[in-house]
Amino acid sequence: MNLRNLTVVEHPLIKHKLTIMRSKDTGPKEFRELLKEITQLLTYEATRNLPTIKVEIETPIQHTIGEMVEDKKITIVPILRAGLGMMDGILSLVPNASIGFLGIYRDPESLKPVEYYLKFPPFSENHYVFIVDPMLATGFSIRYAIKKVKEFGVKNIIVMSLLAAPEGVKNIEEEYPDVKIFTAALDEKLNDHAYIIPGLGDAGDRLFRTK
Numbered sequence: 426m427n428l429r430n431l432t433v434v435e436h437p438l439i440k441h442k443l444t445i446m447r448s449k450d451t452g453p454k455e456f457r458e459l460l461k462e463i464t465q466l467l468t469y470e471a472t473r474n475l476p477t478i479k480v481e482i483e484t485p486i487q488h489t490i491g492e493m494v495e496d497k498k499i500t501i502v503p504i505l506r507a508g509l510g511m512m513d514g515i516l517s518l519v520p521n522a523s524i525g526f527l528g529i530y531r532d533p534e535s536l537k538p539v540e541y542y543l544k545f546p547p548f549s550e551n552h553y554v555f556i557v558d559p560m561l562a563t564g565f566s567i568r569y570a571i572k573k574v575k576e577f578g579v580k581n582i583i584v585m586s587l588l589a590a591p592e593g594v595k596n597i598e599e600e601y602p603d604v605k606i607f608t609a610a611l612d613e614k615l616n617d618h619a620y621i622i623p624g625l626g627d628a629g630d631r632l633f634r635t636k
């Protein structure tokens with residue numbers, strides 16, 4: 426399968442942390458901490474092509490020109506609720522980003538996304554939006570989120586997930602070939618209930634201890 430828009434961020438630390446997360450014996454405290462840490466490592470790669478602007482500063486020795494990211498033009502959109510588990514990881518590296526919330530649940534019959542909450546900040550020209558959801562399974566929720574963000578005129582959209590299934594990546598790529606996806610691992614496939622195999626179970630339940 427040729428997945429052109431996907432970057433699997435390969436790193437021994439990511440593999441190590443992800444293996445602990447996958448284990449059914451890992452509890453919520455460690456699960457949350459590891460999701461934050463892996464998100465930080467993903468963010469490093471996913472932000473690599475952000476533009477910088479030149480700024481004049483004085484060092485203790487002399488005047489110089491530095492480069493900075495325009496963080497007021499960056500918005501993180503966690504898909505509620507599991508996406509919240511990735512929010513602090515990005516914010517620790519891009520602390521002035523704005524946050525846009527999008528609540529979507531998956532209809533258990535059709536597996537299609539149903540929106541129940543949307544609150545986006547104003548987007549400026551050349552805005553960058555990072556949509557985050559730990560589990561890119563069927564891809565329908567993320568596709569829906571991309572559609573919503575595009576309706577506000579945003580052109581630069583990046584998706585970050587912890588795990589991805591090939592079916593979901595393909596689904597997004599077919600509709601939005603311009604959107605880049607960064608993930609920590611591309612798993613084998615989806616099972617009949619649209620869970621990622623081998624996966625790590627229900628990310629929301631493990632994050633928020635709801636089972």
Ligand code: URA
Pocket residue numbers: 507560562619620621622624625626627628629
């Ligand atoms: N959502 C999850 O939390 N886990 C999966 O495996 C798929 C979707």
